[in-house]
Amino acid sequence: MGAILENALLYGKSFLSYGKVADYIPELAKADPSNLGICLMTKEGLMYPVGNWQVPFTMQSIAKTFSLILALQTAGYDKVFSKVGMEPTGDCFDSIVQLETKQLYPFNPMINAGAIVTVSCIECSDPFSEFLQLVKQLCFNDTVRLNEQVYLSEKHTGQRNRSIAYLLLSDHILEGDPEPILDSYFRMCSVEVNTQDLARFSLILANDGKDPVTGKQMVEDWIIRIVKTLMLTCGMYDESGEFAVKAGIPSKSGVGGGIIAAADQGMGIATYGPVLNKKGNSIGGIHMLEYLSRELNLHYFANKTDTAV
Numbered sequence: 409m410g411a412i413l414e415n416a417l418l419y420g421k422s423f424l425s426y427g428k429v430a431d432y433i434p435e436l437a438k439a440d441p442s443n444l445g446i447c448l449m450t451k452e453g454l455m456y457p458v459g460n461w462q463v464p465f466t467m468q469s470i471a472k473t474f475s476l477i478l479a480l481q482t483a484g485y486d487k488v489f490s491k492v493g494m495e496p497t498g499d500c501f502d503s504i505v506q507l508e509t510k511q512l513y514p515f516n517p518m519i520n521a522g523a524i525v526t527v528s529c530i531e532c533s534d535p536f537s538e539f540l541q542l543v544k545q546l547c548f549n550d551t552v553r554l555n556e557q558v559y560l561s562e563k564h565t566g567q568r569n570r571s572i573a574y575l576l577l578s579d580h581i582l583e584g585d586p587e588p589i590l591d592s593y594f595r596m597c598s599v600e601v602n603t604q605d606l607a608r609f610s611l612i613l614a615n616d617g618k619d620p621v622t623g624k625q626m627v628e629d630w631i632i633r634i635v636k637t638l639m640l641t642c643g644m645y646d647e648s649g650e651f652a653v654k655a656g657i658p659s660k661s662g663v664g665g666g667i668i669a670a671a672d673q674g675m676g677i678a679t680y681g682p683v684l685n686k687k688g689n690s691i692g693g694i695h696m697l698e699y700l701s702r703e704l705n706l707h708y709f710a711n712k713t714d715t716a717v
């Protein structure tokens with residue numbers, strides 16, 4: 409396994425010169441473009457880390473998986489899916505166009521518009537502190553915290569997300585003042601983690617909500633089923649279809665450079681590499697996951713009786 413991961417890393421590195429670090433949130437532009445790492449956990453509890461797996465980064469859109477879990481836990485299926493759909497968009501993650509031209513409700517909870525609505529559905533007095541609590545629990549790390557600089561940077565430059573929220577308000581999909589909803593959304597995106605934290609979370613996703621290490625059911629299985637399905641169909645923005653064909657692992661990326669992948673055989677994987685491709689996905693991460701999918705036969709629809717892929 410160690411050698412496969414080292415080779416995946418080398419393979420991923422060969423693509424880094426073809427992308428660039430996100431800079432539309434100024435603080436993200438400070439990331440070191442040479443960083444690349446993977447952490448893989450098996451359901452036996454073994455951990456295989458390689459490269460720059462310990463470098464901290466902000467979750468960005470990966471937060472959308474946690475906010476969906478929290479919304480489904482507190483508000484329930486009917487409420488959440490009365491406000492947001494389940495369809496892939498084929499558009500970029502911060503697109504506004506379909507809200508105006510196709511349907512008022514955002515297409516799915518994995519794009520910005522859908523996540524802002526999902527956050528608005530969370531029923532509790534302090535959504536961000538509940539969110540942070542959930543992240544700590546599911547990553548098994550009590551020290552996970554908000555990156556204040558990234559949060560402020562997002563808040564000051566988040567005009568596009570603000571436009572989306574006010575459009576949703578005018579169409580009565582967002583209820584109440586958009587500013588506190590946006591503030592929670594920006595904070596959630598700015599929670600700092602590393603690949604070990606996210607691999608631990610992915611391990612729970614990969615095992616239907618049950619932590620295979622402790623045997624404890626951490627999240628109800630019906631919620632995990634929804635989250636993983638939406639990760640597979642919508643988790644990589646307008647590259648979700650191609651990534652599903654090539655890697656076939658329910659995954660979610662963020663512009664901070666992280667990708668989580670809930671792989672077949674109950675494996676949790678997280679990758680980090682801040683250099684992004686044109687769609688906003690980590691270019692090294694995408695290629696490393698495609699490599700691992702081939703080598704470890706992780707594609708959900710692979711022929712499982714044939715080990716030679």
Ligand code: GLN
Pocket residue numbers: 467468469470501502520562569597661662663664688
């Ligand atoms: N915080 C980012 C934004 O709202 C998250 C987007 C992403 O990771 N794709 O623009």
